[in-house]
Amino acid sequence: MSFKNNLQDVELFNGLTSVELAEISHICHEKIFKPGDTIAFQGAQGDEMYIITEGFVQVSIRQISGERIIVNLGAGQIFGEMALVDKGPRSATVKAISDPTVVQIIHANDFDQICTQNNHIGYIVMRNLASDISFKLRHRNLSEAG
C-alpha cells in the first residue's frame, strides 16, 4: 500500500481529493522511533506536527505530584498539533512505546504554506484538526469521569 493510501486513513485528511493527498504526502517526512524514545518534550518550542502510521506513543504531563500518563495514541492519530495552532510550547511529553513506532512529520512552515496556497486543503485540514481536538476533549472528559 502506498503512503498516499495510508494518508486516506488519517482523519486529519478526510475529505481531501487524491491530488490534494499527493500534495500533502510531499511535505511529510517519515521517522522511526524505538520504545522509550522521546519524540516531544513538554515545555519545548515545537514547530512540527506528527501523524502516527504504525505503533503507539504515550502522552504524559508533569505535575507537582510527578509525571502523569494521560493517554496512549495509536495508528491514525496526530499529536503536536497544538503548537501549530497556537504557536505555544509543547503541552505534554510524548514517548514511543512500541517497536517500531512510525510517524510522519509535517513542519509548521510547510503546513502553513500548503493551507494558504490551497484554501480547500486549508479549510478541510483545519476543520478536521478542530474535530480531533474535540474528540480528545471528549475522551479526556470520559476518562476523568471514569
Added chain:
Amino acid sequence: MATYKVSFVIVGSDQPGAIFSMRNAPRVGDTVKLDNDLFEVTEVFELMPPRGDFHYYHATCRMIDIEKTSTK
C-alpha cells in the same frame, strides 16, 4: 473503507486509556490489548456522528484478570 476512531477508557486500573483507529467498530465483549495488558470492552457508544468514512466511538473497558481466567 470505513475507519473507526475509538476512545478507550479503562475503569478500575491505572491504565491511562487510548485513542486509536480500527477497521471494525468495537463491540461489548471484545478483547483489547493495551501496554501488554488485556482488557474487555464493557460499554460502547457513538461519541460523535460519522463524517465521510470516519466513525467516532467510545469504549469503556475493564482489565481481564489473567490469573482467574487461566485457572478456570
